[in-house]
Amino acid sequence: MRLSQEAPGIHIRHGVTQDATAGNDDAIANIGCVIGRDAVAVMDPGGSLDDGESLRRAIREITGLPIRYVVMSHVHPDHVFGAAAFLPEHPIFVGHARLPQALALRGAYYRKMLDRILGPDRAGPVVMPTQLVRDSATLDLGNRVLDLTAHPPAHTDCDLSVIDRQTGTLLTGDLLFVNRVPSLDGNLNGWLAQLAAMQSLGSRRAVPGHGPVQVDWPAAAADITRYLTVLLTETRQAIDRNVPISQAAYTVAQSERSRWQLFDAYNPRNVTVAYQQLEWE
Amino acid sequence: MRKLLLCALLCGSAMLPLASAQAQDDAAARAQRWQALRHAIFGNRPVQDGRDVLTLQAPYRAQDAALVPVAVIMNHPMAVKGLYLVIDNNPSPLAAHFTFGPDADPREIRLRVRVNDYTDVHAVVELQNGALYSVADYVKAAGGCSAPTGQSEAEALQGLGEMKLRLLNAYAPGSPLQVKLLIRHPDFNGMQMDQLTRLVTPARFIDSTEVSYNGTKVFHLETGISLSSDPAITFGFVPKAVGELQVVARDSDQTVFRHDFAVPGPSS
Amino acid sequence: MRGIFLRLLLPFLLFAASVPAAAGSEHVPEPQGYWQGPIHGPVPATITGGTVLDTAVLAQMLAGGGVVLLDVAEATHRPSGLPGGTLWLPPPHRDIPGSVWIPDVGRGVISPDFAAWFRARLAALTGSDRDRRIVVYCHPNCWMSWNAARRVINDGYRAVFWYPGGVEGWEHAGHPTAVANPEQPATH
Numbered sequence: 001m002r003l004s005q006e007a008p009g010i011h012i013r014h015g016v017t018q019d020a021t022a023g024n025d026d027a028i029a030n031i032g033c034v035i036g037r038d039a040v041a042v043m044d045p046g047g048s049l050d051d052g053e054s055l056r057r058a059i060r061e062i063t064g065l066p067i068r069y070v071v072m073s074h075v076h077p078d079h080v081f082g083a084a085a086f087l088p089e090h091p092i093f094v095g096h097a098r099l100p101q102a103l104a105l106r107g108a109y110y111r112k113m114l115d116r117i118l119g120p121d122r123a124g125p126v127v128m129p130t131q132l133v134r135d136s137a138t139l140d141l142g143n144r145v146l147d148l149t150a151h152p153p154a155h156t157d158c159d160l161s162v163i164d165r166q167t168g169t170l171l172t173g174d175l176l177f178v179n180r181v182p183s184l185d186g187n188l189n190g191w192l193a194q195l196a197a198m199q200s201l202g203s204r205r206a207v208p209g210h211g212p213v214q215v216d217w218p219a220a221a222a223d224i225t226r227y228l229t230v231l232l233t234e235t236r237q238a239i240d241r242n243v244p245i246s247q248a249a250y251t252v253a254q255s256e257r258s259r260w261q262l263f264d265a266y267n268p269r270n271v272t273v274a275y276q277q278l279e280w281e
Numbered sequence: 282m283r284k285l286l287l288c289a290l291l292c293g294s295a296m297l298p299l300a301s302a303q304a305q306d307d308a309a310a311r312a313q314r315w316q317a318l319r320h321a322i323f324g325n326r327p328v329q330d331g332r333d334v335l336t337l338q339a340p341y342r343a344q345d346a347a348l349v350p351v352a353v354i355m356n357h358p359m360a361v362k363g364l365y366l367v368i369d370n371n372p373s374p375l376a377a378h379f380t381f382g383p384d385a386d387p388r389e390i391r392l393r394v395r396v397n398d399y400t401d402v403h404a405v406v407e408l409q410n411g412a413l414y415s416v417a418d419y420v421k422a423a424g425g426c427s428a429p430t431g432q433s434e435a436e437a438l439q440g441l442g443e444m445k446l447r448l449l450n451a452y453a454p455g456s457p458l459q460v461k462l463l464i465r466h467p468d469f470n471g472m473q474m475d476q477l478t479r480l481v482t483p484a485r486f487i488d489s490t491e492v493s494y495n496g497t498k499v500f501h502l503e504t505g506i507s508l509s510s511d512p513a514i515t516f517g518f519v520p521k522a523v524g525e526l527q528v529v530a531r532d533s534d535q536t537v538f539r540h541d542f543a544v545p546g547p548s549s
Numbered sequence: 550m551r552g553i554f555l556r557l558l559l560p561f562l563l564f565a566a567s568v569p570a571a572a573g574s575e576h577v578p579e580p581q582g583y584w585q586g587p588i589h590g591p592v593p594a595t596i597t598g599g600t601v602l603d604t605a606v607l608a609q610m611l612a613g614g615g616v617v618l619l620d621v622a623e624a625t626h627r628p629s630g631l632p633g634g635t636l637w638l639p640p641p642h643r644d645i646p647g648s649v650w651i652p653d654v655g656r657g658v659i660s661p662d663f664a665a666w667f668r669a670r671l672a673a674l675t676g677s678d679r680d681r682r683i684v685v686y687c688h689p690n691c692w693m694s695w696n697a698a699r700r701v702i703n704d705g706y707r708a709v710f711w712y713p714g715g716v717e718g719w720e721h722a723g724h725p726t727a728v729a730n731p732e733q734p735a736t737h
Contacts, residue, residue, distance in 0.1 A: 105429045108474075108589065111690075120689045120718040125591060157431075242449040242461075244391060244515070246340060246350035269344045276348070276511065279463060280445060310728075314640070321636055372625060372639040398640060471628025484630030505635055506628070533630055 001027075001054040003062065004213060007167040007205065009035040009144065011062060012043075012213040013055060017180050017261050020047065020078065020117050027051040029078040029174075030213050033059050034164055036141020039068035042091070043162065043171050043207075045082035048114060049124030052082020056089070067091045069139050071148070072129055073173030073209065074156045075102035076185070077110045083127035094139065095129030096150045096158035103128060133160060151175065154191035155184070163203060170203035170217055178211025181260035182224055184231070184270040188277060192228050195221050227256050231267075235274040236281070245275045311401050314369050315417070318403075322365065322375060323413060328405060331414030334359070337404040339418045343396060346425030348509045352391045353404045360409035361387045368507050370400035371426060373470075376507035382498030386457040386517035393509040395425035395470070426506070429473050434482050437467035437510070442538030444528060449515070452545035454522050461515045462492070464530055464538070470506035487512060489531045494544070495524035520544055583699060584692040585657035588623070592695055592713055598702035599709040604722045607684065607712050611647075615682065617674045618648035621655040621697040622687040622716065624731050644716050645686070646727035649674060653733070654700065655693025666734035668704055679706050686712035686719075 003011040012032035020026040026047030032055075034041045040063060046052040059067065072080045072095040080103075083093060107126035114123035131137070133150040140146075144166050151159040155174045162171040175194060177183075184191070199218035206217035230253050238248035249268035257263050319328055338352040353364060364387060366377040376394045381387050396402075399422070405415040442465060449459040464487065471484025490502040490512075499518045518526075526542045577593045595601060602610070610616055625639040644650060653659065654667050675681035683706055685698040698711040712718070720726055 101433055102431075105431065105433070109424075109427070109429050115689060116717060116721065119721060120714050242447070242459075244350060244352070245348075245393070245513075246338070246352070249344060272344050272348060279447075279513070318636075318638065321638065370640045373631065373635060373637055375636045471630050481628070484628045488632065506631070533632065 001058040003032060003055075003058045006032075006207060006214040007164070007169050010164060010167065010169055010207070011035070011059070012207055013058070014213050015047075015078070015210060017210065019262070019265070020114065022118050025050045025054075025122075026078050026081065026114060026118065027054070029076075029209055030207060030211070031055055031079070031082070032207070032213075033067075034141065034144065034146060034162075034171075035063050035065060036144030038065065038142025040065050041069040041071055041139055041141055041146060042067060042086060043071055044073050044079040044173070044209075045070050045086055047078040048081050048118055048122055049085055050118075050122060052085030052124070055082060056085050068141065069094055069131075071095075071139075071146075071160065071162060072099060073161070073171075074159045075099060075106060076156065076174065077114055077123070079173070079209070080127075081110070081114060081124055084124040087127065092131050093127055093129040094131045094133065094137070094148065094160075096160045097132040097134045098158040099129050100132070102156065102158045151194050152190055153187035154194040155182070156186040159186070159194070161198065163201065168203050168205070170198065170201060170206040172198070172206050172208055174209035176206060176208035176211075176215075176220060177224055178208045178215055178220055179261055180210040181256075181263045181266045182227060182270070183266045184228075184273045188228060188232055188274045192225065192232070195225055195228070223259070227253070227260065230256055231270055231274055232278070235271055235278055238271075239275065239279050239281075245272060248272075248275055311369065315401060315403065318367055318369060318374055322367070323405075326411075326413055328413045328415050331404075331406060331416045334414040335404060335406050335416055337402065337416045337418045339402050339420045341419065341421060343420055343422035346396045346422035347428050348393050349396045349420060349422055349425065350391065350393050351402065351404075352389065352515075353406075354390075355388045355406070358388065359406075361385075361406055362409045362411075363407040364390060365403075365405040365407070366392065366394070367403040367405065368394060368396055368400055368420075369403065370398040371395070371507045372397065372472075373426075373506045375505060378503045380501045382493070382500060384494055384497050384518050384520070385499050386459075386519050387500075388457070388517055389459065389515065391461075391513075391515035393513050395507050395509055396420055396422040397426040398423045426470055426472050432467075434467075434469075437469070440465040442466065442530065442536070444530075444538070444540040444542075446526065446528075446542040448545065452520065452523075454520060457517050457519050458544070459515065459517045460526070461513060462528060464490070464512045464514075464528075466511065466530075466532060466538075468506065468508055468510040468512070472506075485532055485534050487530050488533045490514070491529045492516070492518075493527045494518055494520055495522070496527075499526075583657045583696045586692070588656075588692050589690055590692070592690060592692055596695060596698050596702070596709075596711045599698050599711050602684065602710050602712045602714075604712075604714050604718050604724075607710075607714075607719075608722070608724065610682070610684070610710075611645075617671075617681060617683045618645055619674075619683060619685045619697065619701070620644040620648040620650040620687065620716070620729060621685060621693045622650070622652060622691070623693065624652040641728040642731070643726040644729045645719050646725060648727075648729060650729040650731050651697075651733065652731050655687060655691075655695070655697035657692075657696060663734055664700070667700065670732070671701065671704060671706070675706070680708050681706070682708040682710065684710045684712055686715050688715040689713065689717055691715065 015029040031044040067089040070091045111123045137148045147163045234252040249271045252271045336354045343349040364379040445463040447461045468486040492499040530538045687694040
């Protein structure tokens with residue numbers, strides 16, 4: 001695994017823009033770590049047991065400091081199914097206060113599906129967070145503080161973002177997608193609101209959940225904001241024009257098609273989720 | 282946030298279907314399954330090829346197996362008594378059974394259903410003279426019944442029984458009016474397990490919906506656990522004058538939800 | 550209530566599973582007797598008195614013939630709360646072709662009648678040959694097959710194999726499956 005140092009002490013592994021396959025170990029999200037004077041925080045442990053194990057070894061090649069925290073940005077398996085690889089380090093697993101419920105409801109199902117894709121038993125067990133963040137929290141790595149924010153429903157209902165005070169870097173989890181089409185599994189209006197709120201935090205650089213490992217902030221928010229706004233506007237229009245949900249899935253947001261990778265795999269689902277949320281308005 | 286789309290949304294992973302696809306594609310197995318279901322539902326009554334009579338629209342490859350939109354369209358106006366929707370490979374295959382009243386306009390019916398595995402879907406129309414006609418379509422989706430809910434039981438029950446009606450065309454007395462009825466209900470199918478408590482959320486689902494207009498029956502609909510949560514039913518009727526569309530829905534816990542909608546008034 | 554369960558189950562969930570090459574984890578000890586806990590979860594990497602198989606070895610073994618294949622996967626149960634008249638017809642269970650499917654015999658506790666019936670069934674399948682090879686399986690991360698294999702070993706069979714990969718492991722390797730019909734004692 002190749003970790004690149006995106007800022008002093010922040011090391012990120014780029015996730016391939018693919019869906020999970022047996023060949024990629026579900027290493028499809030940007031994951032990495034922040035290293036303080038005394039300890040390390042893992043920023044999403046990866047997509048599978050093998051992915052997590054690779055991250056752990058890569059961290060060990062850089063530092064011998066204890067891995068004190070494993071931050072789980074949200075419930076999706078490409079970000080958190082590597083957690084079990086870190087159990088021997090006895091870290092504190094940190095997650096949104098709603099993450100345990102999300103994992104309880106979906107974890108075994110995700111595991112079963114990942115086992116089918118990766119091969120039996122390569123997904124790894126579900127690991128629950130032990131430190132829950134309700135609004136905000138700080139993690140101290142020794143002369144290096146991380147500020148965590150628990151967001152109301154946006155990309156999912158359990159999104160956490162992190163700011164490294166030392167460098168001002170914003171690690172967004174999947175609140176930010178770049179190049180890869182965003183996937184909606186939370187609340188569309190909420191996601192737009194959280195993106196707007198995150199732009200006034202003063203960070204100049206961000207690490208998105210998918211896309212290049214480092215982007216300018218808030219400039220990088222422009223594309224995803226545009227996509228989500230088009231999704232919102234055109235889905236509302238489709239509802240008002242009585243376009244049935246099955247057709248809307250293929251007509252809404254087509255102007256965005258050439259601007260995002262994996263668009264055809266995810267946009268129809270995004271429309272379906274948005275439609276169900278908006279048809280009650 | 283009302284609902285989470287689970288079947289394959291992993292932000293990063295379009296999951297493969299949960300079931301083994303190989304067997305479900307076998308034409309002989311599918312035919313055998315339909316024969317068993319036909320007999321279970323219709324006994325010895327003949328069911329004829331309905332390709333000239335009605336059309337079934339379903340997505341070939343569904344985006345979300347827990348929400349598969351299905352449309353049944355009559356090819357010509359006919360005296361229709363009832364409509365059955367069967368999802369062959371679901372464990373509870375009879376997804377919906379409509380019986381229509383005199384003011385119904387059954388030309389276009391839309392529903393959202395759960396699909397548990399790659400399957401044939403059959404729509405069977407029953408004419409007033411008792412004749413049965415069926416058409417089928419093949420849907421590739423899986424996991425719609427076993428996929429976990431995205432919310433806790435308590436969250437899912439919020440707003441239980443709220444309804445909304447949208448008029449899909451303009452009202453004119455004596456002219457057919459298409460409407461979409463939305464009902465808030467999680468339709469727990471009794472197969473979803475909370476992995477932490479290891480408790481299965483008990484089945485609780487809308488099992489009957491009676492719609493009338495100014496006191497005259499439009500349709501009676503029986504549904505089961507193959508209907509998606511938050512049912513959205515598109516149907517037609519012919520209002521002779523302004524009035525009220527009355528909806529009475531009941532769930533398997535015997536809870537009754539009533540709502541009257543002024544037609545053509547503002548839907549709410 | 551949910552919080553209590555979370556605290557109770559955390560130690561179980563935090564079992565340090567090593568990166569497994571095959572199904573099963575070296576960190577899950579074999580229980581004394583039969584496993585009485587939740588059916589789904591990490592399983593051991595061994596079964597005393599028996600041999601663990603991976604898919605490749607199982608395929609070779611079956612190609613040679615003379616093996617009793619015992620599937621102990623759970624059957625789908627009708628959800629409680631489904632009205633009596635509702636048509637309930639779960640699609641057929643599929644497993645390794647040539648298997649005998651006996652759901653429930655992998656539960657932690659089974660009735661003496663069921664156990665006696667099972668022993669008689671094994672005798673019939675093996676011709677009472679205690680050296681006849683018997684392969685027991687269900688699904689990955691499922692204790693039913695481990696328990697059932699132990700029952701078979703305790704019944705004195707000397708060539709018992711446990712295939713933790715299960716139906717999914719078999720399918721994943723590209724092997725065909727077949728529709729199965731469950732067996733159970735008449736009074737079960």
